[in-house]
Structures are given as C-alpha cells and as structure tokens.
Amino acid sequence: MSFLNCSRSREKVCSPSGSPPYDQEKYFHKQSDVLAVGSSHSSGCDFPKIMLEYGNEPLQYDIFTTIGKGYNDAATISVARHVASGHNVAIRQIDLDHPNIDMAALQQEITYCRLLNHESILPYYTSFVHNNEVWTVMPLMAYGSCRDLMHAYFTSGLPEQAIAYILRDVISALEYIHSRGVIHRSVRASHVLISASGRVCLTGLRSACHLFEHGKWKRSMFVYPENPQKLLCWLSPEILEQNLLGYDTRSDMYSVGILACELANGYAPFTDMSPTQMLLEKISGTKPVLADSTTIGRLTSDENVANSDGPEDSGVDIASGSDQKKSSLAYAYSRTFSAQFHELVELCLEKDPNRRPTATMALSHPFFKNLRKKSASMLPSLLQPVTPLLDASKLPKEDSAVDDMAEGMEDLHFDEDWEF
Amino acid sequence: MTMSEREDFDHFNQYEADQSFYSDANNLDGVNFLLDDNDVDDSLDFFHRVDSAEVVYHGRKRAKLVEKYLMGDIIGEGSYAKVKEVLDTETLCRRAVKILKKKRLRRIPNGEQNVRREIQLLKRLHHKNIVNLIEVLYNAEKQKMYMIMEYCADEIQSMLESVPEKKFPIWQAHLYFVQLIDGLEYMHSKSVIHKDIKPGNLLITLDHVLKITDFGVAEMLDMFSADDSVKTSQGSPAFQPPEIANGLETFKGFKVDVWSAGVTLYNMTTGLYPFEGESIYKLFENIGKGEYKIPDTLDNLLASVIRGMLQYKVEDRMSVQQIKQHDWYRKKFPPTSEIVPFPVHQESGDMVRSMTVIPYIEDLHRGEYSDDDEYDNDTGNVLTVPHHPEEHDTQNNSHSENKDNVETTIPDQKHEKRKSKKSSARKFKFSACSQS
Numbered sequence A: 001m002s003f004l005n006c007s008r009s010r011e012k013v014c015s016p017s018g019s020p021p022y023d024q025e026k027y028f029h030k031q032s033d034v035l036a037v038g039s040s041h042s043s044g045c046d047f048p049k050i051m052l053e054y055g056n057e058p059l060q061y062d063i064f065t066t067i068g069k070g071y072n073d074a075a076t077i078s079v080a081r082h083v084a085s086g087h088n089v090a091i092r093q094i095d096l097d098h099p100n101i102d103m104a105a106l107q108q109e110i111t112y113c114r115l116l117n118h119e120s121i122l123p124y125y126t127s128f129v130h131n132n133e134v135w136t137v138m139p140l141m142a143y144g145s146c147r148d149l150m151h152a153y154f155t156s157g158l159p160e161q162a163i164a165y166i167l168r169d170v171i172s173a174l175e176y177i178h179s180r181g182v183i184h185r186s187v188r189a190s191h192v193l194i195s196a197s198g199r200v201c202l203t204g205l206r207s208a209c210h211l212f213e214h215g216k217w218k219r220s221m222f223v224y225p226e227n228p229q230k231l232l233c234w235l236s237p238e239i240l241e242q243n244l245l246g247y248d249t250r251s252d253m254y255s256v257g258i259l260a261c262e263l264a265n266g267y268a269p270f271t272d273m274s275p276t277q278m279l280l281e282k283i284s285g286t287k288p289v290l291a292d293s294t295t296i297g298r299l300t301s302d303e304n305v306a307n308s309d310g311p312e313d314s315g316v317d318i319a320s321g322s323d324q325k326k327s328s329l330a331y332a333y334s335r336t337f338s339a340q341f342h343e344l345v346e347l348c349l350e351k352d353p354n355r356r357p358t359a360t361m362a363l364s365h366p367f368f369k370n371l372r373k374k375s376a377s378m379l380p381s382l383l384q385p386v387t388p389l390l391d392a393s394k395l396p397k398e399d400s401a402v403d404d405m406a407e408g409m410e411d412l413h414f415d416e417d418w419e420f
Numbered sequence B: 001m002t003m004s005e006r007e008d009f010d011h012f013n014q015y016e017a018d019q020s021f022y023s024d025a026n027n028l029d030g031v032n033f034l035l036d037d038n039d040v041d042d043s044l045d046f047f048h049r050v051d052s053a054e055v056v057y058h059g060r061k062r063a064k065l066v067e068k069y070l071m072g073d074i075i076g077e078g079s080y081a082k083v084k085e086v087l088d089t090e091t092l093c094r095r096a097v098k099i100l101k102k103k104r105l106r107r108i109p110n111g112e113q114n115v116r117r118e119i120q121l122l123k124r125l126h127h128k129n130i131v132n133l134i135e136v137l138y139n140a141e142k143q144k145m146y147m148i149m150e151y152c153a154d155e156i157q158s159m160l161e162s163v164p165e166k167k168f169p170i171w172q173a174h175l176y177f178v179q180l181i182d183g184l185e186y187m188h189s190k191s192v193i194h195k196d197i198k199p200g201n202l203l204i205t206l207d208h209v210l211k212i213t214d215f216g217v218a219e220m221l222d223m224f225s226a227d228d229s230v231k232t233s234q235g236s237p238a239f240q241p242p243e244i245a246n247g248l249e250t251f252k253g254f255k256v257d258v259w260s261a262g263v264t265l266y267n268m269t270t271g272l273y274p275f276e277g278e279s280i281y282k283l284f285e286n287i288g289k290g291e292y293k294i295p296d297t298l299d300n301l302l303a304s305v306i307r308g309m310l311q312y313k314v315e316d317r318m319s320v321q322q323i324k325q326h327d328w329y330r331k332k333f334p335p336t337s338e339i340v341p342f343p344v345h346q347e348s349g350d351m352v353r354s355m356t357v358i359p360y361i362e363d364l365h366r367g368e369y370s371d372d373d374e375y376d377n378d379t380g381n382v383l384t385v386p387h388h389p390e391e392h393d394t395q396n397n398s399h400s401e402n403k404d405n406v407e408t409t410i411p412d413q414k415h416e417k418r419k420s421k422k423s424s425a426r427k428f429k430f431s432a433c434s435q436s
Helices: A002-013 A024-029 A031-043 A103-115 A146-152 A160-179 A229-234 A237-241 A250-265 A275-283 A296-309 A323-333 A339-348 A359-363 A375-382 A399-411 B003-014 B025-035 B038-059 B102-107 B111-124 B156-161 B170-189 B253-270 B280-289 B300-309 B320-325 B358-364 B396-409 B418-435
Strands: A061-070 A075-082 A088-095 A126-130 A133-139 A192-194 A200-202 B069-077 B081-088 B094-101 B133-139 B144-150 B202-204 B210-212
Touching (some): A146 A250, A160 A192, A160 A339, A250 A339, B069 B358, B102 B111, B111 B133, B156 B253, B170 B202, B170 B210, B170 B320, B253 B300, B253 B320, B300 B320
Antiparallel strands (some): A088 A133, A126 A133
C-alpha cells in the first residue's frame, strides 16, 4: 500500500543520522519564501522547527482527547503530544473498515500533501498504517477551521480585516498549487484552518485533481468530483455544467468568491436551496454578494420577490431565511464592507471563467494592499475574543495533568466536524 | 387568409394522405385555420396528433423524477430500450438512464433474458473503459426498469457518421482503439465475452475516454469451463468472424471480440467495411470466404495489425496480448490533425453538450407540478396535452376549446412572464378534468 511507501520515504528524510533539516525542502520550491518560513519556525510556536522526526509508531504519541470527527464519521481527530519532543500535534485516525472510505481519494490526499509544500498548505508530518487505521500526524491548528470560528463567535461573519488576511493566504496557497497544475475543488471555510499563532492553512486536498497527466498538461478537466454533496455550494458553474468546455484552475477562484461570502456573511450562499435550484441560479449567472448596508436593499427586495413569486426570480443568494440568517441580515445593516472587497468578490464570482482573476492577479488586487506581510502577527488580535483551543504554554507537562485537560477539552462544544 | 395558407389548404385537399406534409411543423397556422372548417373534420384526428406533439415539445418540458433522478431529453433509442439523460438531484452529476419496458421486452426474442444478463455482467465489471452501471431501479406498477449509467457524450458510430469521409484521423482512431483493447483485456480477464463490439456500442465521454457498452448479447464463461468455447452469437452480422458466418457449432469467444475489434478499427480508419453484402446471406458468404482488401491509404504497420486481427483461422488470429505488443499499438500518435468532434446537436444547435435537464429543472421549481404523477404517461419524455386525439368524437365545441389551448401554449416560452404560464397551465388542468 502506498501509505507505507509514503511513510518510508519520510522516515528517510527525517532519519536521525544527520539528515538534512526539514527546512531545506523548501529551497526546492520557493526560494523567496525561505527567509519568511525560517523566521516563523524560529519563533517556534505551533510549527516547531523539524529537526526532530515524527515516527511511525503509535507509541510515540500520547493521545489526549478527540477534537473532531470527519470523513463521514470514519475519521477521528485528536490532540496528541509527540512524546520525544513534547510538541502538540493533531492526529487523524481513519478507520479503513468504515464503509464510506474512498481509498483512492485518501491515498491521493496523502500524496498531495507530500508533494505540495507551501506555508499556507497544511503539512502532514507523517502518516502510517496501524492495525485497521491510517494515522496522519499534522500540526495542531488551534483556532480550528474558519467554520468553527463562525460557529463559536462570528455567527454573522468575520471582520473584514481578518477576512483579508485569510483570503490572501488562501489565494497564495492556490497560486502555489495552481502553478503545479492542481485544482483544489473544495475551497471552503471548513477547509481553512488557523493555528494558535494565526497562521492560515488550506487543507482538504482529498477532492483535488490535477491537470498534469501522463506527462502532458491538459487544458481543462472534465471529471466530476466524487461525493460532491457537501461541496456543491462552492463548486463553480463550469464544474457543475459538465459539458465539453470543462473547467480549470480558475474554478477555484469561483470557490474563493463563495468562501469570501461565507466568511463575510456567516453562511455560504445557496445553502438553503435544493441542489437543483442552486444549479439553476449558478447557470443563469446569479452572483451572490456580501451582505452589508450597500447591498441589503437588494437582498431584502429580492427576498420579497422570491417569496411572492417563487424561487426562480430571486436574484441573490438569500431566498428565504432561517432564523440565523434573519439575524445576520439585521446585523448586515450596521456594517459596510470596503468597495475593494465587493469588487474582488464580484470578479471571482464571474460566471465566465475567463473574466475571473487568476490567483496571481487576485493577490495584487487593492483589497490586499496595506496588509502586513505575515498574517500571524495580526490574525489573533483580529479574532478576539475567540482564543485558540489550546495554548502551547498551558499544555500539561505531567501525565497526571492530562486527565484534567481532557476534561476541560470535553466541555468545548463543536457544532461542526473538522473537515480535514 | 394569406396566400400561403390558401396554398396549404389546397395542397391539403389534394394530398390528404401525404404524411410528410402533416408532420411539417411550419404548417401549424394552416392547422388552426382548418380547425374552423367543418368540411375537413374527418381528418382532425391526425392533425391533433401532430400539433399536440409540437405544442408539448416547444411549450414545456415537464419535470419527471424517478427516485432522485430527474429525467432529461432522449439521447438514444435502441431496439428494446430508450436512453435518456438524467440528473442526479443530490450530487448534480449527469447520468444516462436506459429505460426498459417489460411489455416491449416480452415481444423481443430473449429480451428479458438479455437484460437480466446485461445487468448481472455490468455489476461484475468495473473498469475505466467499460460503462459503469450505477444502479438499477424498478417500477413494478408501470412494469419499467431504469438502468442508471455513466453519462457519455456520444458513441463512435454517430461521430463517424457526422463527417463526410466517415472516418477518423489515424491518431484519433488509435486513441480509441488502445482503450478498446484495454477494456477487452480486462473484460476477458473476468471471463466475459462481449460478442457485439462495433462503433455503435462504443461510447465516448466528454474527455474522450472510451466506454464499451451494451452487454445484451455478452456471455460469461462458466467458472469451470476449460477454455473460452462458446456456442451462440447474436451480434451484428457485419462484425462477425468467419467461424460464426460459416455456422460452426462452437467457437473461441475471445477471438470473436478480436475479430470485431479488427473490423471496428478497419471501419474507423477507412470509413469502409471489410465485408459487405446486400443481404445477410451474401454478407455471411463473403465473410465465410474471408477475402477483403485493405486500402492503400493505410500504412504498413496499421495494415499489419488489421490483418493480424482479421485472420481467417482462429489460431492465426492475434490475441489481445499480441495486439498490445504490436508496434502500431505501441506507437505514439500525437494529435497531428483536427479531431473529429462530437456532432452538433441538430435541433438545438448546441455545440458543447450542455445538460438537457435544465428546462426540466426550471419546471421542477415552478412549484405547481410537484405532484408530477398526474401528468406522467408512458411516453415519458413529454407529458401530452390533455386532449387526446382519440377523444375527438366529441362535438365541434371541444375542438375550438382545444384550439384556444393550442394558441395559448405556443408562445408559452421563457420570455413570457410566469403568470401567463400559470394561467395557461390551469387551463390545461381544467380541460383535463372536464374531458376525463
């Protein structure tokens, strides 16, 4: 099985006998980033500088408590400590006997995470097979996903500044994977994780696909994603249309537009529609918008139209609202997003992929001007009062404290699974 | 009355039985005019059949769900089945459905048995180059069976027919042939013999992946059988090997598929058939002789692989493994010339194989017809306007009423506001009640 192969190769890289330091790998990809990456590591909080090696033995990890479920309940994500170094990690255990497992996709996800190396893509330290489970060891992303953040506190959306940092990092991750011919296909809030220090990481490469096949670059993809039920809202019109035009990396930019709406509004557009209705809306070129004082008029009037005349006329994402949406709608009156933000979202949500910006173009959009270079320095303060799930300094040093902490952790409530 | 109508009318009186005239959609106006005329009342049955079809086709595509699948347009019709495009309303994945009616199956020799076998075989086969059967649904009440399968853009046959020279450039033929052999190799490894390999049974997906389909006459070898000897074949005559044309009792199954694949390759690269005949007897006679010509346009390497596959004697004929080692098979063919594209859809002019279910989704979300069973009938594709041609023994009043319906429905299209649609729809509903 290829997992084993993966882990073997990792072992070699990390073998104790004077192996090259982990950071060297980055030289291969992005020379310009080396400085930045190096400094983040030396500041040394959640992504410990990996001179140490993460082994492939379950005994090398103390598993504390479960922080999430995922993958149709086949996966359990736990906080753990790497015994040798004392570092906190997250471990995902996937039960291979579970009926809903798509082995090929799982294998592909782990391969992608090995092949791709970017500061805004969640790395997997190692993965191995133990009994009937695949274990994947990864850094602990203490703020959880952006979806978690919205459940925990920002029910009507995150502050614009925070969104700017998050989107910038997500788009730079996309720029990187697009340059390697990979299409992510599931950019959504639950796949954007934030570490305790405010580093933003994109994950969810399970539904990714690549344009590079059999030694040739393909101009476009035609394969429809497997098990797309949960992703439908974020999928671009051209993926959904499944016609001879196909889709390419620019369909991820559409998902970024939806992600932006999701982060700003507190929920993803189209969520309360049936899939077929959403398809109609997307094909007819309906553009969701950020709900704020400038668009609220459109939103509410369209809502009235929608209610009286059926769904077909509703121009915008909000057709008829659940309570949560009503409250966020009211909240939307009181805020105004910048014109640049509106413009970026509108560009990303163009139905015609040729009119959307590429990831590289999007990064130079005015919306991302005046941001600090490192999200890590700003995000935690922007996300207040939410605090990270787990602070490195508060980690129990002795085994006896583990139980206490575990108890504490169990009090934390998660509305939604972590989608790793 | 305009001149053209006048002419139409005269024309009509002259050739009452000329069917091509009646089915001409452009004569709809003439039809309305005729409805007012008592003299031609007798022939109204026929008219109604024509224009109600027209009305339904242009006016509205009614949503019909079979479990989670929303029916789209018909994309193919076989001897005992109809194939429609469908949309999985949960995943929004395009699918195709083969609809089989028990009534029709009984009328075809081995019909039911063939279908049962096809399902059984498809459930065993999982390969990139073999069409994937997603699930099978039954409707006991209507005696219908729905085989949900992968959606493919077209079949090789109709792609070939769409170009004047009736053949592919060599590189495109190679692209498909390699996949055909891959599919055959897998199938044979699972002890399945297809027996009906031909361009009409080879589907091509949007990204040019070949899928072998139609396992209606396929056979699975017994687990304990010593070799691949089989006894029966019901495949298409032009693609049958000499041993079948000569009526041998038993023959080697795998080599039958090799021969048919050879004829397919010959056809894809030349636009011709190696063996022809005015009747099936003549055809079999020619195949039985085993004499054919390979046109000079084919290069030696290609000619040699075709010759290897069309060997008269079974033991001389190449095996799938030998084909895979042949230099022509292994050669790389970069796309040097224009690809033969998927033909443009004739009615809609659609170039990109757009979903045909979209109008049905629109209907689905119009909300009024959530209870679609009421309008369901056996034509499936479209639900007819309530006034059936059979019911025209009623008085003239009913005709004029029908005429109103016809008129209100014709402009009933997208640009119209929905309200007008609603009102005309209600009219339908009403007249349906009054007539039943």
